[in-house]
Amino acid sequence: MYGGVMRVAKCPNEELSFTNCVIVNENDFPLKVKYIQVTNDQAKHFIYTIRHDRGVKPGHIGFNAIHRKQAMLSLDQEIRVEPYVHDPHRQLIGSMILEADFLQKKSTTNEPYNTDQMAMTFMEQFAKHGFTVGQPLVFKFQDKKTLSLTIKEIEG
Structure with a gap:
């Protein structure tokens, strides 16, 4: 053990x-x-x-x-x-809803983000990760923009 x-x-x-x-x-x-x-x-x-x-x-x-x-x-x-061993037949994520914010408030911007590109980058960075509702994450996206993500919903 x-x-x-x-x-x-x-x-x-x-x-x-x-x-x-x-x-x-x-x-x-x-x-x-x-x-x-x-x-x-x-x-x-x-x-x-x-x-x-x-x-x-x-x-x-x-x-x-x-x-x-x-x-x-x-x-x-x-x-x-x-x-922790998950059950791959019952515990696979189909979709997630994430809430994003700037990790450091002093680096905020009004520039729009490409959410399709964000989703693809997220899936690349966090393939095979375990997640739970309410879990906070740090997410680096393009040009070292660091975001704080919170998992709001998970659908299996």
Whole structure:
């Protein structure tokens, strides 16, 4: 059994924080594990897609700031983490409704966005990701425009 009690850490670098994955050490989870379930102090469960990187010490799990805020986690906090296996026959996403905003309010613009291109870029960046309603995401779109996305609806 992999996982168990682990300590919350920062994402090892900015590039990994934009993947919207939780970062784990390969000694804690084998490469075949793609998703984990995290349980916080309030017994709430969160499903995340994981990525392996040696920048995270064994026994630690790297979250970006948005995921720490969503799951109400603080650095160095102990949390329960276990592999999550989805049912590919019942848990596939057909469509999602996302709400977009600027991640940093000082970089707002009135220039229109090509939503078809945004959808295609999103699908390229987040193929095979696990998502839940209410989950926040960081999304880089053209010319390093960084948006904050929130999943509003998911249809299977």
